[in-house]
Amino acid sequence: MSTIKVTNLTFAYDGSFDNIFENVSFQIDTDWKLGFTGRNGRGKTTFLNLLLGRYEYSGTISAQVQFEYFPYPIENKERITAEIIQEMIPDYMHWELLREFSFLQMDEEVLERPFATLSNGEQTKVLLAALFLKENSFLLIDEPTNHLDMGARKLVSDYLQTKSGFILVSHDRAFLDNCVDHILSINKTNIEIQKGNFSTWWENKERQDNYELAENERLKKDIRRLSESAKRTSNWSHEVEKTKNGTRNSGSKVDKGYVGHKAAKMMKRAKSLEQRQHAAIEEKSKLLKNVEQGDTLKIAPLAYHKDRLVELVDVAIFYGDKQVTSGIRFSVSQGERIALSGKNGSGKSSILKLICGEDVRYTGTFRKGSQLKISYVSQDTSHLQGNLTDYARSNGLDESLFKAILRKLDFSRVQFEKDMAAFSGGQKKKVLIAKSLCERAHLYVWDEPLNFIDVISRMQIEELLLEHAPTILFVEHDSEFCKNIATKVIEL
Template sequence: MSKIEIKNLTFGYDGQAQPLFKQANFLLDSQWKLGLVGRNGRGKTTLLRLLQGELPYQGTIQQHQQFSYFPQSIRDQSQLTNDVLAEISTAEQWQIEREMRQLGLAPDLLWRPFSTLSGGEQTKVLLAVLFTATGVFPLIDEPTNHLDLRGRQQVAAYLQQQRQGFIAVSHDRHFLNQVTDHTLAIEKSQISSYQGNFATYEVQKQLSDSFEQAQNSKLKKDIGRLKQTTAEKAKWSQSREGDKYGDPRKKGSGAVYDTGFIGARAARTMKRSKHLAQRMETEISEKEQLLQNIEQVDPLTMAFQPSHQQRLLTVAQLQLGYAQPLFQPLNFELLQGQRLALIGPNGAGKSTVVHQLLQQFSGTVQGTIQQPQQLKISYVRQNYTDNRGMLTEFATTQGLDYTMFLNNLHKLGMPRDVFNTPIELMSMGQLKKVELAKSLSLPAELYIWDEPLNYLDVFNQEQLEQLILAVQPTMLLIEHDQAFIDHVATQVVTLEKADN
C-alpha cells in the first residue's frame, strides 16, 4: 500500500485563460479502485498525464508508482493483433490469452489485423494486456467506449476481480458503481474525494447543490429587501434636506422647522443608507461565491432539413463481409421522421453497414440498399482523430455555419478559451464535441450517428436526448446505451452475427 499525494498542483495549457488546476490538494491510495469523474474538459485525462510525468506543472506530486495507461498508443493498426500487443507489452502469449478468455475473447483474434477488430474487441484486447503487467498501477481512461451491454458487464466483472487498485475514468454511472470504491470529482471550482462509488458521490453532490441553491434563493430575497430599504432611506434623506432649506419653487416657502434637528436626522439616515449599501455589496459578493459547482446546460440547435422524400432508406437481404458474411441478412426501411437504432453485439458489423451506406466499404456485398440520389447525410464517426487545426479553419473546410458551430460547442460545455486551442490538442471529450457540433451544424436530411455518446458526460447525453425529441430528425443510430435508445428511437433493428 502506498500513497499518491498532490500538493498545490497548478496546471494550464497555453492559450487558456484559466488553469485546469489551481493550488489543488488531495490524497489517493494505490489500493483504492478509484472512479475519476467530471465534465468533459475539466482535466481528467490531463490529471492522468500529470501523474505519469508527461506534462510540466507547478506544485508537487509525491508517488512511488509505475503507471500503465489505457488506451495504449498503437503505431500501426494494420498489423496482426499479436504483433501490435508485442510492441506495447512484454507479456507472454499465454498470459495475454488467459486475460482475453476472462473478457470473453477468442484467442484467434490475435491473428487478425488489429484494424479489423470491432471497437469493443480492441478495447478488451488492450485491457487484457494492461493487466498482464505486475507491479504497475493502471490508469484506465474511458474503458466502456465502443462496448455493447454484454461487453460492459464482462469488463465490469473483470475489474471487480482485480486485487490491485486502479483509477478509472468513465461517464457510465452504472459501470462506476460496479467497479469503484472511492470517487475523485473534478468540479467547476474544486476537487473533492469521497469514500464510496458514483452513487455515493451523486447523493453528496445533490445535497451540496441543494444547499447552495437554498442559500442563493435566501440571499436574493435579502438583497432585494436591502435594495428597497436603501432606496427608501436615501429618498427620505433627500426629501428632509429639502424641508430644511425650503422649496424655492413654492412662493413664500421658508424653513419653519428645527433645521438643525432635520439636518442631523437626515445625515444619520444617509449614513445608515450608505451602511446598507455597503452591506448589500458584501452580500452580492458572497452570492457570487455560491453556485460555483452547479452545472448549467443550454439547449442545442440542429440544421435538420426534412426531405421531400418519404422513404430515405430501403435495405433488403443485405450481407457484408470479407471471406465470410459478418451478419445474417438484414432488412429494414427508414422513413421521414423515423429514428432507427441498429443494435447488436460488438463485431457483428454495425459500423460496416454504415460504411456501405456511405459507399466506404471495400468487402463483399450481397443484397441491396436503395436511397434517394444526392441525399444529404450528416455523419458522426467513431474515429475522428483526423479533425485538426483551429476551429475557424476547420469550420471553413467543412462548410459549417461558424456561429452555429461555436454556439453548439459552447452549449456542449466547451470553455470559450479552448476555442483558441488546436483541435488535435483537445481532450477526447472535446474532440467528440467538435465532431458532434460539426454534424449538428451541417444541413442534412439524414443524420447517421455511430456511438454518439462515447466520451460524453451525463449532462451532454441529456442535451442530445432533448434535442432529438424536440427536432424529430430522421436518424440512423448505433449506440449501446439502452436508456438513450429507449428515449429517442422509434424503431430498433437487431443485427445478428452470421453462422460461419
C-alpha cells in the first residue's frame, strides 16, 4: 500500500487562458477503488493524461506505482489477440490470464482470434484481464461501459468489485455503486474525495447543495434588510445634521453639540450596518461555488391522430445473408416509453433504423403511421464538425433554443465558438440530444443516447422525459435510467 500525492497541480492547454486545474492538492491510497465523476468537459480524461505524464504541468504528482491506461491503444486490431497481450505484458503467466478469463466468463479460444473480430464486450474484458496482471500498477479505467450491454456491464462491474487500485471513469450509477469504495469528483471549483459509493456521494452532495441554497436565500434577505436599514439610518443622520443650523420652534438656538452627537451616533450605526452587510455578502460569495445548476429541460412533442404509431409482427432482421434476430413482435402507442433491450448484435439498432426509414433488410410485417414525424438520435457522432451556428441552420433548428438547451446541459459559451470535432464524446452526444429536443415529433427514437454523458445530465434528461411524457423508443444500457424511464421493456 502506498499513496499518490497531487500537490498544487495547475494545468491549462496551450493557447487557453483558462486553467482546467488550479492549485489542486489531494492524495489517493493505491488500494482504493475510486469512481471518478464530473460533468462533461471538466477534465476527467485530461487528469488521467496528467497522471500518465503526457502533458506538462506545474505542481507535483508523486507516486510509487506505474499508471496503466484503459483502453490500451492498439494500432493494428487485425492481429491475433494473444500477440496483442504478449506485447502488453511480455512476461505474463498464461495460467494467471486464464484465471482472470474465468472471472469474466471468457473462453480461451478468443486468444486465437483477431482482436477486431471480438465484440466490444469481449475486447473490454480481454484488455482489463491483461492490465490487471501488471504488477505494481494502478489502473486508469476510462469509460469501459460505453457500448456494453447490461449483462456485460454487470459482469465487468462484479469483476472490478474484486479488484483494487484503480480510478474508474463512468457515468453509470449502478455500475459505480457496485464496484467503488471512494468517489473522486471534479466540481466547478475544486477536486474532492469522499469515502463511499456514488449514491453516498450524491446524497452528501444534495445535502450540501440544499444547505448552501437555503443559506444563500437567508443571506440575500439579510443583505437586503441591512442595506435598507443602513440607507434609512444614514438618511436620518443627514436630516438630523441639517437641523444644527436651524432653530427650535420656540425660536431658541439649537444645541449644535447635542445634534452633532446624535447625528454622529446614527452615522456610526449606519456604518455598522454596512459592515455587517459586506460581511454577509462575503459569506454569500463562498456559497454555491459547486452547486450544479441542473436546469429544467423542455420538449414539445406532437400529438398523432391515431393511438398506434408503429407495429412489427414476426419481423426478422438480416445483416447481409445472416439472420440476426427473428420473431420480433411489438407496437408503439402514444405516451409509451419503450426500452428495447438485448445483447449487442441482437438487432436493436437495426430495428430503430428500420422504423426511421433507413434501408434495412427484413422479413415479416412492419407498419408505420402515415405522415409520422420521427426525431432520431444515432449512436454515431463522428459526422459532427464545424460550428454550432451552422449546424443549427443546416438542420432547420431554432438556434437560440438549441443553444439554450446546450447551456442547460452545462455547455460554456466558449464551446459555442469551437469546432464540434474538438468536443468530448459527451459534448457531441449532447449536441444530438439538443437537436432532438428542438424537433417537434410524434415519436422520439434514441439509440444509446447516454454514452459518454455525465450523470447530472442523465438526471436532467430523466426529469424531462417523466415530466413531458413524449412517446419514445430507446436503446440504453444504463439500468438505472431504464428502471426510472421505461413504461415497457421489449427483450430481444
